[in-house]
Amino acid sequence: MRRTDALPKARGALTYGADLAAPQMLWAAYATSVHPHARLRSLPVEEARAMPGVRAVLTAGDIPRVLPKRRWDPSRPLLVETECRFQGEPVAVVAAQSLVEARAAARFLQSKAEWEVLPAFTDLEKEFPEWPDVETMKRHERVNAHVLARRGDFERAVAEADLVHEETFRTPMVAQVPMEPHACLARVQGDDWHVQTTTQTPFGMREDIADKLHLPEAKVRVEGTWVGGGFGGKNEALLETHALLLSRLTDRPVRLSLSFREEFLFTRTTQPAIFRMATCVRDGKPFARRTRLLLDTGASLPGRDFALGYSLGFTLGPYRWDTWELEGYALRTHRAPFGPHRAPLAPQCTFASDGHMDSLARRLKVDPFQLRLEQVWRTGDRTPFGQEVPPFAAAAALEQARALEKEWRRGLAPGHGIGVGLGFWSTGTSMGGEAVLTLGPKGLTILQGEREIGSGSVVEGLRVIAAQATGLPEDAVEVVYGDTSTAPFDSGVFGSRTVIALGRAVEKGCEALLKELARRSDHSPGEAGEATPRPRTSRGKLRLDLQGGEVFVRSPRGTGPLLGYLTEEERNGGGLRAHGKEYGRSHELDSSGAVEGDLYAYSDLIAAVHLAEVRVDPDTGSVRVVRYAAFHDAGKVLDREGYRGQVEGGLVMGLGTALSEEGLITSEGRLQNAGLLDYRVPTIRDAPSDLRIIAIEGFPGSGPQGSKGVGEPPIIPVPATVANAVADATGSRVLELPLTPERVARALALISPGAPTGPAGPVTPAVRGRPK
């Protein structure tokens, strides 16, 4: 495929959120809280309103005035009312004639706001040095959700085991860091609430805005722009609600965008987690596993668990267990709210789960491939939750990785090590979508409601699918981007679902078109003008073709121009139309295990096995990935280059999680590295030059032609793989991400084990037990 958006992107010719402008537009900027937890004493709003160029300042107190007839829900604050819940929470939004003036007023508000600082809960480790007992947690008001699920009796498994292997893994805050910051342009005219924004989920955004502003969904119109990466961070309405309210207040279009600092502080992201893993072994065979997870869900709203159960499932790995127990707590802290982030928490869970498997293999002195192969799910097995395993390539991928590992191991240089990591993912196919297809004499157009977020799944993926389904060349297929009032519904570009679900809707639409043409071919008078129906031979064999810029239909009856198949109405109306829909199906869980809290069913299962060779500097602890191979359960590859790009990008992103990315907070809970200087995402120069991508086909999924999603899977096994390789090179396991040189140096005992990085800032008393 040729990416039609590539050249215009490289030349800066496409319009992203921050490029939007409108006549009469006002510029907006945020004043945010500088403390993780504090009570707002005063805010000099009137002075800010009098500043040069300022047209409006929106605070929590103004919202009822802007939305007079709506009841206001104080448990879902849009702006800080009396108490801030995390550092970076918006307190006020300024709209001014210029960006400079908007920022000046916002900065003034932020620096002049008076706060009474309250104790902040930002450190899980300090709050819970040990696994807390149930009674404590029942009373702990910061517990947002609790999941306890088990099959069998883990304590009995411990009693029966020859060996209980226990480890605690820790993972830090990590952020999505799309290259394009959040940005939108809002305009309210009468009761048309229109926002152009950089989003992965226009329809989800519409629902969210309608919900937050108490508007009927039909009054909200969300129009996507080109998106410079989302990674889960551009799903919900963040700044759109504020921009809309300011537009309502000023009767002018309002543009609002985030700085990179604000990106880190106030968008939803992955917060720290502590995984206590235990695996029981009898006669050399691991047979029982328990995970205890403490998850920081940031300042999320009470009762929200953010798929705690779903995450916990990943800590069992794609493995069979006789006995298992999963327990986790989602804790509400004074960090930014937890949110989706390319395979939310799956890389972290896999770091724990697969790292634990790897260290067990080393402890038992068995081949790590062998240990995994003996336990791994195969097609037709049952998952721990009692679902039948659909076609699943984990074992095949492990076998192929093992063969390559043998090759690498011959002639392995001293100081180098090789690690394998196994992860899995399940596509969000049950989240549906639709597309409207029009087949005209010049080609096919696909009207749909998503925008391209970078992977190519919309701008090219849908065209490839339609081209392959119909026989038309890709150039004759056009994707049209509607807004939420013109396009048919779709769930969004996330969860590896775009090609799989929306793509399947397009494929179904194509099938419907061909079926209708076949019917007409069989029943119509045809070119010869015969009236009698012919035998139904065309179905399934009918294909489209482009000749001299005209669409032709090729059927067993011969080849003819599409025009001959269209009714007069269709000829006048642009062509033959079909409405493709894919709503998947929801899967059932076997409830015979004792379950408390929500667990989630999987749909397609996708395996990813990674192999890394690393060089560890024995004197400094620095880790360099020298080669990397990724074996992916593809179902069916629809486009080689697109597939490769997706896996490469995901695994390089994963190398950041593995080696360099972490949010560092002060003892007061303030993020110290909110910016690209000290929050280190990998650059192209940090990517290994020897990168092999191997797609394993033949284990079909539910996407077009049996394809499987490839959005999340590439990032999932990376941290585990790198940590396993470091353990292989050094004999020491690093149990905490990321594997910075300093952390590895501590694991290698080059320096003392404990002393943490970070300045010893002023110490506020840690919140113990129940915070007030």
Added chain:
Amino acid sequence: MPFELHFPTTFEEAWALLEKGPPGSTLPIAGGTDLLLAMEFRRFSPRHVVSLSRLPLQAYEVGPEEVRIGSLVPLRTLELDPRLCARLPALVEAIAEVGSVQLRHRATLGGNVVRASSSSDLLPPLIALRSLLTLRSREGRRTLPLEEFVQGSWKTGLRPGELVEDVRVPLPRPGTYRWQRVRPANDISQVGLAVVRHPAQAGGLRWNLVAGGTTPTVQRLIRAEATLVSEEPSQEDVALAAQRAAEEARFATDLRAAEEYRRHLLQVLVRRGVEDVLRSPLAKEVRG
């Protein structure tokens, strides 16, 4: 803060501009890679910014014993010059690690020395190479060793209205620049170390070792230098120098590294740096 940008074409014009207003209200700009960030973060809020781009500060002459680098020569030019690569490895190795290619097309030596950052990758090699600065003002020219010029972050011996005209570096000099970063590409070094060997001088030192990542600015490792007396110090001397370096360096703990780790790193880098210089072809070629 809005500011006015000026493009003087003569030194006279530049000085007239730079002398206007209270201190800090007018600042010169070269590549802008440090200054614009400092303005963004409100460290400086100049009303007037004076571009040096049209002044004759681009001189670049590679002689047999010295290279003269105009303060406005972009780093990328130096990095791509094979004459420097062969004869000033310590400087070129360091330049190649500054930011990205895009950045090095803009960033200059003049800006780097005036920024005087403790984490600069260029100050350690330039000081270890015993570079001299030519400073120019209405009063005329003066020459200052870079080591004396740099005083602390954003603190230098630059007088009001004075401009850095060029940097003069002796060559050839065997040497190397060693560094460690959390992310190898485009990151700030946790520790940087320049090692340079000079020709014999009566009573003079042969080796200069300068570390970055130290506090409050880059630091010459005097005790370590004193340990490396000969042209080819023994392994024991090198080990001792490494140990002394780790002891004498002033480090702090910050979010990039713990003090303890920095000390450990410096010891490793000194040992490796000196050994690598001794093994380098240039060290074998340039003797005496």
